[in-house]
Amino acid sequence: xxxxxxxxxxxxxxxxxxxxxxxxxxxxxxxxxxxxxxxxxxxxxxxxxxxxxxxxxxxxxxxxxxxxxxxxxxxxxxxxxxxxxxxxxxxxxxxxxxxxxxxxxxxxxxxxxxxxxxxxxxxxxxxxxxxxxxxxxxxxxxxxxxxxxxxxxxxxxxxxxxxxxxxxxxxxxxxxxxxxxxxxxxxxxxxxxxxxxxxxxxxxxxxxxxxxxxxxxxxxxxxxxxxxxxxxxxxxxxxxxxxxxxxxxxxxxxxxxxxxxxxxxxxxxxxxxxxxxxxxxxxxxxxxxxxxxxxxxxxxxxxxxxxxxxxxxxx
Numbered sequence: 001x002x003x004x005x006x007x008x009x010x011x012x013x014x015x016x017x018x019x020x021x022x023x024x025x026x027x028x029x030x031x032x033x034x035x036x037x038x039x040x041x042x043x044x045x046x047x048x049x050x051x052x053x054x055x056x057x058x059x060x061x062x063x064x065x066x067x068x069x070x071x072x073x074x075x076x077x078x079x080x081x082x083x084x085x086x087x088x089x090x091x092x093x094x095x096x097x098x099x100x101x102x103x104x105x106x107x108x109x110x111x112x113x114x115x116x117x118x119x120x121x122x123x124x125x126x127x128x129x130x131x132x133x134x135x136x137x138x139x140x141x142x143x144x145x146x147x148x149x150x151x152x153x154x155x156x157x158x159x160x161x162x163x164x165x166x167x168x169x170x171x172x173x174x175x176x177x178x179x180x181x182x183x184x185x186x187x188x189x190x191x192x193x194x195x196x197x198x199x200x201x202x203x204x205x206x207x208x209x210x211x212x213x214x215x216x217x218x219x220x221x222x223x224x225x226x227x228x229x230x231x232x233x234x235x236x237x238x239x240x241x242x243x244x245x246x247x248x249x250x251x252x253x254x255x256x257x258x259x260x261x262x263x264x265x266x267x268x269x270x271x272x273x274x275x276x277x278x279x280x281x282x283x284x285x286x287x288x289x290x291x292x293x294x295x296x297x298x299x300x301x302x303x304x305x306x307x308x309x310x311x312x313x314x315x
Contacts, residue, residue: 001081001154001179001204030296031309032097033289040067045095050141054107054127057114061104061128064095065142073147073171073305074100076128080154080179081219082116082210083109085283087153087176093292094151098306099299100142104128108212115213118181118222118230121155125163147171147304151295154179154256154282158232161261165238172243172302174295175258177282178232183255185227188220196220233260240268245298246275247291252282274298 031037037045045067051058066072075094079086083105091101106124108116129148132138138145149172152160157178164173184203188196197220204216214222244265248257265273276294280287300308 001206029289030097030293030300032093032296033292035096035309037067037096037098037309040069043067043069050102052104052128052131054124055114055120057107057112059104059107059112059124059128060110061102062091063141064091064101064103066095066098066100068098071139071142071144072098072100073149073302074102074132074143074145075149075151075299076125077101077103078121078125078150078152078156078159079103079105080156081204082207084206084210085153089288090151090292090295093296094299097296097299097308099149100144102128102141102143108214109210116211117214118155118219118226121159122162125150125159126166129163129167147302149173149299149302151176153177157256158230161232161235161239162230164242165235168242170242171304172245172299173239174245174247174298176247176284176291176295177249177252177256178246178258178261180232180255180258180260181223181227181230182232183260185223185230187255188224188227196224231260232258233264236261236264236268236270240265240270241272243272243302244270244274245295246273247294248275248277249280249282249284249287250277251280256282274301 046065048063050061050063077087077091086103091103094101105112106116106121107114132143132145148170150160150164150170151174153176157175158181160173161175161178164170200220201216204219207216207219246258278284278287278290284291296308299305
């Protein structure tokens with residue numbers, strides 16, 4: 001989704017957040033950023049296309065298995081809308097750090113079966129977690145079902161928060177510029193129909209032709225009809241006690257800054273919350289290394305996580 005909704009403009013820094021200006025030449029870097037792990041001839045790192053079923057439709061996914069025998073802590077990586085940016089640099093980095101990673105396309109997106117809707121992406125993620133709860137399925141994909149983390153960007157960030165709120169057994173959840181759909185619903189409700197269409201079409205200008213069963217115009221209608229139920233802030237009470245990372249961007253729109261969620265988490269005294277604000281845009285286009293570092297260090301802080309390889313000063 002092209003995040004340029006014209007009616008949103010204020011820039012705000014979140015309470016207690018660290019502002020990152022990127023990885024400097026003298027920064028201490030996790031080894032997974034700059035070096036491949038040792039090769040395990042018996043159990044090498046591998047990747048394969050996989051599929052799973054969600055509500056009668058086949059979902060296309062990619063499995064990144066870390067080197068080493070047995071199962072590994074696992075990240076389910078959730079892309080945004082429509083999925084042009086998949087954050088696969090993160091997938092590769094997390095695998096080098098010892099994590100199995102599964103990235104998939106929601107129903108109706110990028111060749112997956114069925115039709116796309118905002119609710120369907122949530123149900124698809126729940127279907128995958130249900131599959132991973134079966135020992136045979138988890139083992140065949142190298143997944144440690146007791147240590148699963150959701151990492152989501154934009155729409156995927158909302159999906160991660162929504163699913164995690166109902167899945168207390170998850171090891172943690174990371175929200176990268178999470179889209180609070182209710183913010184747009186409330187703002188668009190104040191606009192004339194013509195202005196709403198103009199703003200919405202600009203924001204969804206990369207959607208048409210990429211999603212089955214959904215277009216920019218149908219998504220505008222879905223936001224207006226159902227947007228109130230996609231209120232990120234209302235998830236705060238169920239996320240406050242969880243290991244949680246929220247990374248936002250200064251040059252993003254307010255609907256992707258988790259402003260309400262962060263305020264509520266602050267009021268709820270969320271003890272396991274890590275926040276970071278980066279001086280970049282919605283896609284973190286000039287902060288990809290900084291984003292990887294933030295995610296790797298947070299993952300390493302989780303219980304049972306692989307030890308982050310020794311850091312060094314970059315050349």
